[in-house]
Amino acid sequence: MDLGLTGKLAVVTGGSKGIGLGIARAFAREGADVVITARTQSTVESAASEIAATFGVKAIAVASDVSTMEGCQAVIDAAAQAGGADIFVSNAGTGSNETVADAPDEKWTDFWDLHVMAAVRLSRALADQMEAKGGGAMLMNASICAVQPLWYEPIYNTTKAALLMFGKCLSSEMIKRNIRVNTVNPGLIRTPDWENTARELRGEDWESYLQEVADEHADIKRFGSVEELADFCVFLCSPRASYSVGSAYHVDGGMLKTV
Numbered sequence: 001m002d003l004g005l006t007g008k009l010a011v012v013t014g015g016s017k018g019i020g021l022g023i024a025r026a027f028a029r030e031g032a033d034v035v036i037t038a039r040t041q042s043t044v045e046s047a048a049s050e051i052a053a054t055f056g057v058k059a060i061a062v063a064s065d066v067s068t069m070e071g072c073q074a075v076i077d078a079a080a081q082a083g084g085a086d087i088f089v090s091n092a093g094t095g096s097n098e099t100v101a102d103a104p105d106e107k108w109t110d111f112w113d114l115h116v117m118a119a120v121r122l123s124r125a126l127a128d129q130m131e132a133k134g135g136g137a138m139l140m141n142a143s144i145c146a147v148q149p150l151w152y153e154p155i156y157n158t159t160k161a162a163l164l165m166f167g168k169c170l171s172s173e174m175i176k177r178n179i180r181v182n183t184v185n186p187g188l189i190r191t192p193d194w195e196n197t198a199r200e201l202r203g204e205d206w207e208s209y210l211q212e213v214a215d216e217h218a219d220i221k222r223f224g225s226v227e228e229l230a231d232f233c234v235f236l237c238s239p240r241a242s243y244s245v246g247s248a249y250h251v252d253g254g255m256l257k258t259v
């Protein structure tokens, strides 16, 4: 299937590793140019070089913190210089670990800025670029935790639920400008970060830790690969998904326990 993405420009936050890198690589494989962003300059630059060399597309690295206004502006400027965004994937994010009783206010506001305000600021500005090109697509990467919380991360659950609602509100507004907005709620996706956590907790036996997590949570009894999720995300952002508007899609191996 030709996804019709050749020559498009996709902006992927948190594109230097894990899911974001997988999504950026999948766009590039389909012939799209990419702008990838992360805070760590060396990692984001080497990821962009690898994408450009492997897929023969333009890959632009932006080192900035998207939880700040200035960090978002750097991404917006880079996309404008590259001709304007056609696609935006709000992916940068991270897990938390706390109790409501103990977490200070700053932790709540830091996660709000990263999971919600980055999406607000970037979608608002990138929409103008998309509209100037006739339309586009946006995808919020929330989490299954937006609807089915994990007990140890109330701040993550709450801010991802807010991102899910933001995506819905944004969609109704943006479709009038020919910009489709959807949300994806991944379950357990095997990233280097999960593997490092498993090594820290279990040392040499780390693979069995991941298997136990998968057995407990996912009906399919395994983690999803980054590629399995990335292919779905790229399809949703492509013209082939042209009637998908304002929806949330679970890619979770049966982890969601409700209908």
Ligand SMILES: NC(=O)c1ccc[n+]([C@@H]2O[C@H](COP(=O)([O-])OP(=O)(O)OC[C@H]3O[C@@H](n4cnc5c(N)ncnc54)[C@H](OP(=O)(O)O)[C@@H]3O)[C@@H](O)[C@H]2O)c1
Pocket: 013, 014, 015, 016, 017, 018, 019, 020, 037, 038, 039, 040, 041, 043, 064, 065, 066, 067, 091, 092, 093, 094, 095, 114, 141, 142, 143, 144, 185, 186, 187, 188, 189, 190, 191, 192, 193, 194
């Ligand atoms: N893995 C899973 O099982 C899973 C499941 C559901 C949802 N998700 C969601 O998927 C997204 C990606 O997760 P992942 O597992 O791929 O995480 P990851 O491997 O830790 O990668 C996170 C990416 O985001 C960047 N990033 C983090 N904070 C940033 C900031 N303030 N500004 C700019 N970039 C920032 C990181 O680079 P720097 O550190 O260099 O900034 C990195 O590129 C997250 O939103 C996460 O909540 C993941």
